[in-house]
Amino acid sequence: MALVESSINLEVGKVNPDLQKERDGASFNPNDMTLVLLGGPKRAQHRREVVRQLFSDPVFNQEMRYSQSKTERYDQAMHQSIRLAEYMIEKGWTDKEMQTAAVALHYDLATAVHAVMFVPTILRLATPEQQAEWLPQAASFKMIGTYAQTELGHGTNLKALETTATYDRSSECFIMNTPLPSGMKWWPGGLGKSTTHALVTANLIVDGQSHGFQVFLVQLRDVETFEELPGIEVGDIGPRISVSVTDNGYLIMRNVKIPRNNMLSKYCTVTSEGKFLRQEGTAKSNYGTMMMVRASIVDLAFQNTSQAVTIATRYGAVRRQSELKPGAKEPQIIDFVTQQYKLIPNIALAYGLHFTKEYMLSYYHQVFEEEIQKGVYDSVPELHSQSCGLKAYCTDLSMDTVEVCRRSCGGHGFMMASGLCSLLMDGLGSVTYEGENTVLYLQTARFLMKNYAAAMQGGRTARSLAFLTANHPTCELLDVFNLPQLQAVFDVRAKFMLECGAVRMSESLKNGRQQYEAWNENSVELVRASKAYLDSFTAVNFMKRVSTLDIKPELKDVLMKLCRLHALHRIVSSAEEFLQSMAINTKQLEDIRSAEIKLLASLRPDAVALVDSFDYHDQTLNSALGRYDGNVYEKMYDLTKRNPMNEQSVHPAIHKYLKPFQAKARL
Numbered sequence: 001m002a003l004v005e006s007s008i009n010l011e012v013g014k015v016n017p018d019l020q021k022e023r024d025g026a027s028f029n030p031n032d033m034t035l036v037l038l039g040g041p042k043r044a045q046h047r048r049e050v051v052r053q054l055f056s057d058p059v060f061n062q063e064m065r066y067s068q069s070k071t072e073r074y075d076q077a078m079h080q081s082i083r084l085a086e087y088m089i090e091k092g093w094t095d096k097e098m099q100t101a102a103v104a105l106h107y108d109l110a111t112a113v114h115a116v117m118f119v120p121t122i123l124r125l126a127t128p129e130q131q132a133e134w135l136p137q138a139a140s141f142k143m144i145g146t147y148a149q150t151e152l153g154h155g156t157n158l159k160a161l162e163t164t165a166t167y168d169r170s171s172e173c174f175i176m177n178t179p180l181p182s183g184m185k186w187w188p189g190g191l192g193k194s195t196t197h198a199l200v201t202a203n204l205i206v207d208g209q210s211h212g213f214q215v216f217l218v219q220l221r222d223v224e225t226f227e228e229l230p231g232i233e234v235g236d237i238g239p240r241i242s243v244s245v246t247d248n249g250y251l252i253m254r255n256v257k258i259p260r261n262n263m264l265s266k267y268c269t270v271t272s273e274g275k276f277l278r279q280e281g282t283a284k285s286n287y288g289t290m291m292m293v294r295a296s297i298v299d300l301a302f303q304n305t306s307q308a309v310t311i312a313t314r315y316g317a318v319r320r321q322s323e324l325k326p327g328a329k330e331p332q333i334i335d336f337v338t339q340q341y342k343l344i345p346n347i348a349l350a351y352g353l354h355f356t357k358e359y360m361l362s363y364y365h366q367v368f369e370e371e372i373q374k375g376v377y378d379s380v381p382e383l384h385s386q387s388c389g390l391k392a393y394c395t396d397l398s399m400d401t402v403e404v405c406r407r408s409c410g411g412h413g414f415m416m417a418s419g420l421c422s423l424l425m426d427g428l429g430s431v432t433y434e435g436e437n438t439v440l441y442l443q444t445a446r447f448l449m450k451n452y453a454a455a456m457q458g459g460r461t462a463r464s465l466a467f468l469t470a471n472h473p474t475c476e477l478l479d480v481f482n483l484p485q486l487q488a489v490f491d492v493r494a495k496f497m498l499e500c501g502a503v504r505m506s507e508s509l510k511n512g513r514q515q516y517e518a519w520n521e522n523s524v525e526l527v528r529a530s531k532a533y534l535d536s537f538t539a540v541n542f543m544k545r546v547s548t549l550d551i552k553p554e555l556k557d558v559l560m561k562l563c564r565l566h567a568l569h570r571i572v573s574s575a576e577e578f579l580q581s582m583a584i585n586t587k588q589l590e591d592i593r594s595a596e597i598k599l600l601a602s603l604r605p606d607a608v609a610l611v612d613s614f615d616y617h618d619q620t621l622n623s624a625l626g627r628y629d630g631n632v633y634e635k636m637y638d639l640t641k642r643n644p645m646n647e648q649s650v651h652p653a654i655h656k657y658l659k660p661f662q663a664k665a666r667l
């Protein structure tokens, strides 16, 4: 087997000496760490080859992205989608390569929702016959689809969706209708301009009786001309916070007839006589796609976080500013401890999110690919609770991190060329789409409260909630670096927060409140309980995963430091809850704060190597500040020279407005 190269970035010229010094001084080889993160040399090499092939093609060149208008961006996003489809034919790329490419391109493709929702929903909710008919068309882009669930009036409350699919026995068709204005579909990615079809969620009505929301395949546009079909109205919903999330659209259907076979029928079907049948699964089987995408968004949160810390840490090593030692040369800004405090706990978080997404994706696969295939649905409630909670928790933390990193770059962090602004603006969608985060924390809380009640009655709890019945003595944190003791501290605080939520709920109920009133009254506390549980789950998962890794000692050593720092930093971030729960006392909090600062100093020499280990291609980062070679100022000047605003030495607006005014003013 060919030796694995040490970095994804091959064509590196002269490296900035400060960055080189950082690399030379690291305690471990970043390539070794990359192999741990990516699951071994074979996978690392494969990813590198795919990403390099991608960026050697000018179609995928990202350099002028920040100067593009919305229309130009869309043009490139469509071009990229089609080029990837060509790669499937020309280079034999499979879903695996496509997934790697999509991540490297930040999913900035006109057909992103086709890949991440349309096709997976068909795979999960369609019968084998429907799949055989539709998937080949989807693979060849004869059918380009989106997932049209959210309406102008409702996104969260799926029971209130207004679109109807009424079964017409005489024609054996469903008649699709949009009650206006609030029932129009609003937001689906790609719906605006790129798609020929949509998977539309609608209330199924048979003989005047509603059977709840079902999913229907609806053709929107003529596949040859791309013109709207009769009864269909579609368009782009208008400017949004980010230009990169492509053509989100709206859809109105007026008496659109679709064949009976177009209802996705793995779990539910309507016979030709108009009888509604539930085949298998749970009442929430149609919600399966949401669980899958939420699990994948945990991965997206890791990508955003690790890219942000890569950019800000490299820049922190290259940038020299101010005075540290009186009279000495300006220091690298990463030598300021306050700067380290912005960066290093977030590097630790990025590693923590890596292990969280590994857990989430593997648990999702275990439940969907193994248990459900055997007709076992027992884990679905826990998977739903965790995919909701971790999606919310990880995207929230990830967005906080991106903003901290952006600010840590001073003025240059405000430039698109930093790469951090687009990470922030594109990433912001992730706290809303696929379930608004507060709503998702409350779904987790619902599950936690049920389990808490079961635990109190001596019943069984879900496997991730074993701490509810564990007996942790309080104030046992004798050594702030001891992982089992830290784990106990997290568990005690999480259990306490769940208890607070449960006690408040039961007090409200005792005071005569209805269940729904008690829930609303205590929902702030319930969200806190969810966050405490998720904090605990991710920190403990990080500690457990690192402790069991069989890797080189120098890698293990640095990962142990990271998971300790992560735990300590999370405690400091929610100190009042840890104190209130008596998981720690004030003296221990003091010790934790000091230990945190000690760990910063100990991890400082490895900061650059730790972010190099994420192995991002320069074009993925697309950042003048976070370049692998560290030649920041040269790149900023180069980009500025090519900035469209500098194409003409005198802008026409000067001649159009200023000169006529000056001429008049002279009179």
Ligand SMILES: CCCCCCCCCCCCCCCC(=O)SCCNC(=O)CCNC(=O)[C@H](O)C(C)(C)COP(=O)(O)OP(=O)(O)OC[C@H]1O[C@@H](n2cnc3c(N)ncnc32)[C@H](O)[C@@H]1OP(=O)(O)O
Binding pocket: 107, 112, 113, 116, 147, 149, 150, 155, 156, 157, 158, 159, 189, 284, 287, 288, 290, 291, 293, 296, 297, 300, 380, 381, 384, 432, 433, 434, 435, 436, 439, 443, 446
């Ligand atoms: C591949 C790589 C991708 C990477 C990433 C790339 C990104 C780059 C591209 C950008 C792509 C953007 C793509 C965005 C695409 C959209 O945003 S699509 C639209 C997504 N929409 C949503 O998420 C809507 C949010 N709302 C909901 O999910 C539901 O309404 C809620 C909030 C869960 C509540 O539902 P409900 O039916 O009112 O349920 P509720 O009465 O609260 O609960 C009923 C029971 O069902 C259970 N339940 C609810 N939901 C579920 C479920 N899903 N499963 C199982 N059980 C459930 C509850 O736990 C509860 O159980 P019990 O406690 O009774 O036992």
Ligand SMILES: Cc1cc2nc3c(=O)[nH]c(=O)nc-3n(C[C@H](O)[C@H](O)[C@H](O)COP(=O)(O)OP(=O)(O)OC[C@H]3O[C@@H](n4cnc5c(N)ncnc54)[C@H](O)[C@@H]3O)c2cc1C
Binding pocket: 113, 147, 148, 149, 150, 153, 154, 155, 156, 157, 186, 187, 188, 189, 245, 248, 429, 432, 433, 434, 435, 436, 438, 439, 442
């Ligand atoms: C970039 C982007 C891409 C998207 N892509 C798609 C797509 O491809 N397909 C698609 O179908 N949809 C898509 N969506 C829509 C998205 O799924 C919804 O916007 C999302 O589910 C939130 O629903 P909402 O907009 O109705 O928010 P709302 O529910 O109106 O939220 C507004 C506020 O009300 C609060 N709230 C609502 N209900 C509750 C409750 N029960 N308890 C407490 N607080 C509550 C929320 O916390 C929030 O603060 C996309 C959205 C974005 C931003």
